[in-house]
Amino acid sequence: MTKRIKTEAPLEGMTRRNFLMASAATAATLAAARALLPSGAYAAPAAPEVTGAKLGFIALTDAAPLMIAKEKGLFEKFGMPDVEVLKQASWGATRDNLMLGGEANGIDGAHILTPMPYLMHTGKVTQNNQPMPMAIVARLNYDCQAISVAQEYAGTGVGLDASKLKDAFAAKKAEGKEVKAAMTFPGGTHDLWLRYWLAAGGIDPNKDVSTIVVPPPQMVANMKVGNMDVFCVGEPWNEQLVHQGVGFTAATTGELWKGHPEKALGLRAAFIDKNPNATKAILMAVMEAQQWCESLENKDEMAAIIGKRQWMNVPTADIIGRLKGDINYGNDRIATGTDLYMKFWKGGVSYPFKSHDSWFLAENIRWGKFAATTDIKALVDQVNREDLWREAAKDLGVPAADIPASPSRGVETFFDGKIFDPANPSAYLDSLKIKASA
Secondary structure, eight states, rough: OOOOOOOOOTTTTOOHHHHHHHHHHHHHHHHHHTOEEEEEEEOOOOOSSSSSSSSEESSSSHHHHHHHHHHTTTHTTOOOTTOEEEEEHHHHHHHHHHHHHHGGOOOOOEETTTTHHHHTTTTTGGGGGGGOOOEEEEEEEOOEEEEEEEEEGGGGOSOOOOGHHHHHHHHHHHHOOOOEESSTTTSHHHHHHHHHHHHHHTTTTTSSSSEOOOGGGHHHHHTTTTTEEEEEEEEHHHHHHHHSSSSEEEEEEHSSSOOOOOOOEEHHHHHHHHOOHHHHHHHHHHHHHHHHHGGGGGGGHHHHHHSTTTOOOOOTTHHHHHHTTTTEOSSSEEEEEOOOOOOOSSSTTTTTOOOHHHHHHHHHHHHSSSSOOOOHHHHHHHHHHHHHHHHHHHHHTTOOGGGGGSSSOOOEEOOTEEOOOTTTTHHHHHTTTSOOOO
């Protein structure tokens, strides 16, 4: 909609020539500013209540939107020059610092595993089971996590079909040895991808293996010394594992569920309530960074930036391949130009679909993290603030075509043929053979 701008006579004492020159300069400045925006012109929202916030991140490629927003001055652009993007040692540390909050030397929000805000909001993973009201305000990425296996299992031919590990795991257990499957946080995305893959192959993650928690940056080192048989983690750690010849990738998570949601931007509910304008400013900065990250022409620069010491401290070579969809699985299988690269924006990636959160809750019911009587819809409505995303998108000038019409992406289909209808999670749960209650 075109806005009418009221024009007035030049200010008293200003010549017509000077007024025209000043107007031209202002127009040029505005045009230049708009040219820098991937989404075009935006409507300036009300000034943020604060000039800064503390946001946590884990050294993972999917934290790139926060890193890029900081590196490219986007927080400053939207009125928050003092935003800090702070590295966290683990997801447990992220949780603990969110519990503290930014005003108590913790953090106000974070790049976070999508289920974590729900686990915190309900007190499932907090000290003394103390609920910490949380909100998901955006999704940060789709796809590009992976399940990697120790080199000793290369002969099994295991890939997307995990059943090829069943006999090898059983033989190891028969020798009195423990089979260890590592993930990054109980009930988190990597835990759920790993469990889904194992269970689809007839391996019960609660009975046939021992699940252990390892922070993402420590996965490769731990597999190198034999501390686990298989792990699930985000990039660049699967790629690094292959480059170091320690193991191989059995499957990427995009092969399990193409176009799956992964990390989210989570904020303490108290921060949002106290600073609604600052929340919108953070969202706009991150959303613009996501648009920048999506562009293929920016991938090389992006890999160089996020590989820096203060971010991931990883060689560009460990980042760039899978960022572009070129996957060296490490078992003599190489796929180039695939659509399994990490997505940041196109296709509604940034929008936090409520239906996706419903699947994560259903899976955590499957494995006993939430009670079977959990009201999934009610809990999602408490935590998922897609309404804030829509407001930020409007002010950012995001085209209507890039804004999902519904908070549900509809029915989802997985690699093993299972179907999740967000309108009927119980039917999905009933269809699963291996689960905690079985």
